[in-house]
Amino acid sequence: MVKETFTDKLIKRFYGITGPLDEQKRQQVDRMGNKAFIVLFFTLLFGNCIAFLLSFKYPELVARVYPILLLIIIWVVGSILTYKFKMSAVNAIDEEELTEKEQKQLKHVGLKSGLYFGISMFLGMPLVQFLVDHKDYFTELFSIRNMLSGIFDAILFGAIMQGWVNARIKQAKSQTDKDDQ
Structure with missing residues (x-):
């Protein structure tokens, strides 16, 4: 029996996977995680550029609105990811x-x-x-x-x-x- 690495334990804990992390589950986790990373990366990249440009004219507004928008976007991406995992039954408890x-x-x-x-x-x-x-x-x-x-x-x-x-x-x-x- 192959001992689980620390990374595998983190992946299983984060995505709520029970049982062994087999090749199929790993591929689905990698695919969905990569999509979520791409969306969040470009959101942060463009969001930071927009916030930087707006901060010269409206610093208080950017300080109040930007964190809330980021929280909402991260929540939406996390919810979509959770829904996709539920539909694919990767994290179903067997x-x-x-x-x-x-x-x-x-x-x-x-x-x-x-x-x-x-x-x-x-x-x-x-x-x-x-x-x-x-x-x-x-x-x-x-x-x-x-x-x-x-x-x-x-x-x-x-x-x-x-x-x-x-x-x-x-x-x-x-x-x-x-x-x-």
Whole structure:
């Protein structure tokens, strides 16, 4: 058995691929990733040129609008990429191809991701308040509002992630049932 390289692990994690990264999945990932890279590269190239030229006359407008436009463009490209992967079933979860370690990781993925997200929000939001409003970090950290917000964020995010993984498993099962018929 060939040991997975760090790059393969990153590719699998980024695109949500479970099981082995075989030649077909690698080709589809490379093809779609290259298309997304080309779109984003030229968007940044021309967008930066336009922003540079407009910044002399409208610096405040460029500072406010340009990051928002980039965020929207990146979100659209990411959504299209996610849709294409869903249609090609590259990242569908096939329980038969999973190792024991991957099956254990999928068992409570919502709980784990919710816990990590909740802790990061619990620690991160007072930092934002400290940097933006110059409020005391520890006072904001241990405030009731921050604690309740962290718990709510963890529960909501964990439930969404668990539902998403369950939907992917259900989709893979229906796809295999459809292929068997």
